Amino acid sequence: MPGLSIINIHKYFAKIRALAGISFNVQTSEIVAVLGPSGCGKSTLLNIIAGLELPDQGDIEWDGKSLAGVPTHQRGFGLMFQDFALFPHKDVFENVAFGLRMTNLPLEDIRVRVKEVLELVGLPGFEARDVNTLSGGEAQRVALARSLSPHPRLLMLDEPLGSLDRSLRERLVFDLRDILNHSQQTAIYVTHDQEEAFALADRVVLMNAGHVEQIGSPQDIYHRPASVFAARFLGLNNLLAGKICNLHGEPFISTSIGEIPLTLDMIEHSALAKQDISKLDGKDIMVLLRPDAVQINQNSNCQVKGRVLETTFRGSTCQVAIQVNHVPLRFDFPSSEELPHKGEIICITFTPSRAIQLFL
Amino acid sequence: MDRNGVTLKTINRTATSNRLRAPSIKLLLLWLAPLAFLALFYFFPLGSILQVSFARSESGLIAPIQQALASPAFRDVLWFTFWQASLSTFLTLAIGLPGAYLFARYQFPGKSTLRAMSGIAFVLPTLVVAAAFNALLGPQGLVNASLMSVFGLEQPPIMFTHTLYAILLAHVFYNTTIVLRLVGDFWSHLDPKLGQAAQVLGANRWRTLWHVTLPLLSPAIASAAVLTFIFTFTSFGVILVLGGPQFSTLETEIYYQTVSLFNLPLAATLALIQLACTLALTIVYTRLANRLSRPLNLRPVEFTQRRLTAWRQRILAGAYILLLLMLILTPLFALAFRSVSRFERTSTTTARQGYGRPEWGGFTLDYYRELNINRRESLFYAPPTTTIAISLLYASVTVALALLLGTPAAWALARNRESILNRSLDPLLMLPLGTSAVTLGLGFIVALDRPPLDLRASPLLIPLAHTLVAFPFVIRSLTPSLHSISPRVRQAASVMGASPSKVFRHIDLPLVGRALLVAAAFAFTISMGEFGATALIARPEYPTIPIAIYRLITRPGMMNYGQALALSTILMLVTGFGMLAIERFRIADVGEF
Known part of the structure; x- marks a missing residue:
């Protein structure tokens, strides 16, 4: 070596x-x-x-x-x-x-x-x-x-x-x-x-x-942070406790901000891949919602809906904090976009396989 | 945080530079009494010495010094003074440096106690130390008495007192703490990463020590060496008692010329030569001390010290600690032990010579009881208990004088360190420290014996001399804590609603109170133990404890010897407690003289 x-x-x-x-x-x-x-x-x-x-x-x-x-x-x-x-x-x-x-x-x-x-x-x-x-x-x-x-x-x-x-x-x-x-x-x-x-x-x-x-x-x-610690250390803080449900039907993750559909590649790209897949039903996991992989989309049907708490200008990006079912989440958007105002109710959409990561 | 630090510094700097321009009247007033004291009792006596020395010869100013230097006897004295001081310094460094390393880089249980103990050794009165080494290794000391008793010898087998070894050992005993503190403290703040950097760059242990550690330590080592040299150069009691009459240094020679021969002009010339030497050494020391502030990245000790873990380290450290303990404690224990033990002579043939085979006779308090009895019925003879009372009285007056004079000076120094007045007067205050005690005594004799200042008969003479010796210590223990009360602390207190009287009670008093206690303890301890100056100016009917010890220890006879040891033990305990109080209550490190 x-x-x-x-x-x-x-x-x-x-x-x-x-x-x-x-x-x-x-x-x-x-x-x-x-x-x-x-x-x-x-x-x-x-x-x-x-x-x-x-x-x-x-x-x-x-x-x-x-x-x-x-x-x-x-x-x-x-x-x-x-x-x-x-x-x-x-x-x-x-x-x-x-x-x-x-x-x-x-x-x-x-x-x-x-x-x-x-x-x-x-x-x-x-x-x-x-x-x-x-x-x-x-x-x-x-x-x-x-x-x-x-x-x-x-x-x-x-x-x-x-x-x-x-x-x-x-x-x-x-x-x-x-x-x-x-x-x-x-x-x-x-x-x-x-x-x-x-x-x-x-x-x-x-x-x-x-x-x-x-x-x-x-x-x-x-x-691909491999753990909750890694995610937190990298400043990815939108972490929610979740539970895998209905694994043998149309699987989803139940979280405090709502149900998120679960796909096979989400499991394969996470620490869950090492587990016996048949035993995952009902398992408690942590869910990361990446702050940079979501869009504000007022027209389509909402995946997550929340009230804007504050917006923070950070140069090239802008951080928007919203409250969803009493859970504060923070997202980054290009500051060139038009940003919502404080108190506004906005709709967030995302592609689960890109925006969601699962940890044990 | 850095940026805040910078702004604070600049603010301070502008503030001080403003103050620089106006040396306030207040500052001058504070200096008045201390300066008058120094002028009367330091500079005037020294000037008188100068005058006496030069009055001796009409053939020019240098002539008396040339005459002294021309005499072979005097050259021997001068040579021996330098020789014993150099040897003592070398040995002190040899013993102290490993200890400085141990203290600097490792944490171990009992470290602060050991440090305090070595500090107490430094301030023990010379007569106590001389008596202690005598009690251990002298002809009637524990070791000799035991050996004679066990092996049935008629003569003490170990000749220790009145040898060069005795002088050297006592000097090492005294001054090891200087190396431990000066070098050890500096070393403990030296960034260990410097040594590690050298190692990573391919230097082995010895090359790291030689190329990096020693050069960085060199100012600390050099200033410890110079300080040790100054102290041993002017050492008095040790040479007089442990060296005996066949060893003569400048200091003891001044004493003999004054007291035995009453040749004041020659004594004055010798004092001048000695002053010139110590002055030169003090200048060297101050220069080195300034270089200690080389911009090093000094670290708090938490970063530099570790525990002793490896067994090899533990054994080496243990051996060193044992050696240090033996050096410091054995003589002191021997003193206390010997002062309560009776040795009975089975003297047969050799009784005339003062020796005889001693037999252990159990414990006794006879020597202590005898202290109270005036067997001689002599007018000039004060029973030792009276000397204790005399010493306590002198010490109390010294404490009062030293605090009265030292507090305003320290206050003035603490108010404004940058002021030109303070910067020029500060070194002046330290001068008595670099002047030998015997020279101070001689100065009092030649200066204060005629009008306008005739203090020969005044009971104040000795407290005044003691105050002079204690003065630098008092200032050095007061200034840091007075300085530590920054105006901001007072301002903070008053912003939070404290009235001026409450500020004084809750801020000034607690901080200064402890410092005053420390200063008082210093003055007291120094006065109790002072020997050099006192030996010259004490009146025979009012001897202090050290004078009484000296008289007793130089007289023949077991009872005199026993009393000397008893009195020394008492003085050891008193000064020991004084130093413990200082170690306990001090805020800043006063080791920075």
Whole structure:
């Protein structure tokens, strides 16, 4: 297996479970984003891969060889910390050169490489600068240059944009992607921000409370969240409790906003597919109504009818909150459309196979 | 949140820069009494020393110093002063640095107790510590007495007192806490990610330590070293009692020249040379202390500390803690234990030499009872219990004086840190700290013995000297808590409907009250234990406890020795409780002198 394999990692801190059986792979030249809320164990996982922490159980392998017992400084990995951890007593050159100096490279080669990496990150000529005077974006680039300079076989980035403000962050995500792609860097990118993860990653590992919730391409994760947690984390909050009824006749799901017809492909694309289909009748499930897959349609026969509570302008989209049988639901519409007013009763229509997702 | 922080800062900055322009009359008034005190009892005496030294020679200002430096005996003294201070500093760092690492990076049960204990060692009176090491390892101490008794020896097998080892050990005992606190505190806020970053970049443990951790710690280590050096350079009681007459440093030499030979001009010249050295060292220290504020990403300790989990770590940490406990506690226990134990001499032949084979004679309170009896019927001899009363009286006056003078100064400092007046006066207040106690005493002798200020016979002389020594500590414990009452807190209280008197009762008093208590405890403890200055200026008929201990411990005889230990034990308990009160009640860390 080329690249990194994380095999069934468990970690406890004073009886508190931080990681409970994490497993996934990172292929060479692949960028994998580990996405999850803060406190879900992402940073601990990075520390274990780097060898800064020892797992209580499980193994880390590189190209199929176990790294157990290999100390941090011999793993040949790079780790970029959230607040960069630049050495404040060294200038930019010495910071970027640090990893190269540890390999006892001749000074001439170190100079060449430092220059090359600083150019790559867009900071040519910064060698003599004091790291304490750098702006946030510059410090981030120096930290990236420092991690990249010794050619790590795996680069780990721990919320590398977390401490920067929003506009800078959006700009740097694309720079970061270009730099990583340009050097074909194998990378693990840890973040709690789904936009960063989707923008950068070939694959996303969604983590929650110490375990892997879902692994897939950004599109997979967004369009087919595998669990209620995944849906909520992605901001898909129109979740209703439901019950499968009349499975052997004309099946439907009974929810607090009415009955929704059930089709076979809805089951096949959900976690229900693993269940014995004949036993699903009367089963309690969760139903997600995707906020971006419905239309306002005053003419046709309503699937859902509700009163508009408020509309929130959000730039390119507009969020409309409506109340249906005392249940508040939120939907996104292009803000170019004409939007209903507060207090108006509107009709919502949708194609169930596109707008409805089912969870256990 | 960041943006709010920035705006708050800019507001503060504009506010302070406004205040900068107008050094208020109020501020000047607050400074009046403290400055007058310093002028009269610090600068005037030092000036007198200068005058006395230069009056000795008509051949120029430098001549007395040249003469002193030309004498080989004096060069030996100077050399030994530097040599013992360097050795002590090196040993203190060697013992302290592993502890600083342990305190900085790990949490373990009993940590705060251990820290407090090492702090108490730092402020124990020198005479108590000297007596404690004597009670443990001296010729009549526990170890020697036990060995003689077990192996039937006629002579104490361990020669410890009156050796360089005794001086060094006592200095390590005193100053380890400086390294633990200065380096340990700094280290505990150092972001562990810096070390981890080095490791990830391919540095092994030692290269990480060498290239990253030590360079980042270097200002803290250097300032701890300089501070230790200053303290051991001017160490007095330890050299006098544990070193004995064959070891002579600048400090003890000033004392001998003053008290035994009454050669005030030479004493003054020596004091000048010593002052020049400590002044230079203090400047170095201040520079280093400023560099401590290098823009590091300092972290709260919750992020940097972890528990001791691996067995290897636990064993190493346990061994170190045991060593530290032994260093601090064994002499103190030996002192208390020896002060209540009787050793009877089965003296036969060697009684003349003052030794004899001691036999354990059980517990006794004889030494304590004897404290109250004036066996000598001598006029100048005060029974030790009287010295306790004298010491308590002096200490109470010192507390009153120190608080009266220290509070306005601290108040002025806390009001406005940026004011030019405050910034120039703040270091002035710390000067007595860098001046050796014996020099302060000498200054009192040469300056305050003739009109207009003839205080030779005044009972206030000693409290004044003690106030001078305690002054920096009082200021340093008051200023942070006075400063912590920001105008905003008061404003918040009054917006919520508190009248000015209620603001004072509910905001100022609770915050300042504790600080005042801490300052008072400092002044009290320092006064009770002060030896260097007191040794020069105390009148023979009114000795303080440390003076009485010194007299008793330098006299031959088991009963004198026992009384010295008993009196030391009492002083140890009093100062120990004082320090516990300080540790208990203080708000900000006063270790930042």
